[in-house]
Amino acid sequence: NAGVTQTPKFRVLKTGQSMTLLCAQDMNHEYMYWYRQDPGMGLRLIHYSVGEGTTAKGEVPDGYNVSRLKKQNFLLGLESAAPSQTSVYFCASGGMTGLAGANEQFFGPGTRLTVL
């Protein structure tokens, strides 16, 4: 199993450009998440999904959109990138199996995004 994979690993954008980050998981998890982590800070939840076709806002959803058309994929879109969106983006997935239930999240390797 590959676990959680993220594409791309690095990206540099100019202000106003758009892009989509792709997250894929092969563990058949119901829940998927997008976080951002700024230097020296904890992770902040952007959007999450509790199942295929559903999405919900997290702590910092402004400037981002998401889609979960397939259970294994969760897309994060930036329609008009701003320098404040420079960050490391982590995707995670989780399920109800195991003792820890939905609180055991499996994280991808991250995408480093720089907006100039």
Next chain:
Amino acid sequence: LAKTTQPISMDSYEGQEVNITCSHNNIATNDYITWYQQFPSQGPRFIIQGYKTKVTNEVASLFIPADRKSSTLSLPRVSLSDTAVYYCLVGPSYHGSSNTGKLIFGQGTTLQVKP
């Protein structure tokens, strides 16, 4: 979602036991306490979860008093490779809650293990 408070940083030496305490005064009846570990340039990794009393696995122990307003992560005999940021989180872990799986990561505790 319950807010958590934990020390910003801690230092220890190899071979010592490290205890990191987290306070969560507003924990709800259905909330579980979950701890994650994060190394630089990596995503967080699940360590342990508990509801009350004591939980132990191959990596750590988690102590939760009866009032559940705090919890302590215990790392036995730490090594240099345990240098990382440790996050304490609370939240429901089952279907049926609108907050299921919705975890809030604070700043965490940066543990520095010295030789």
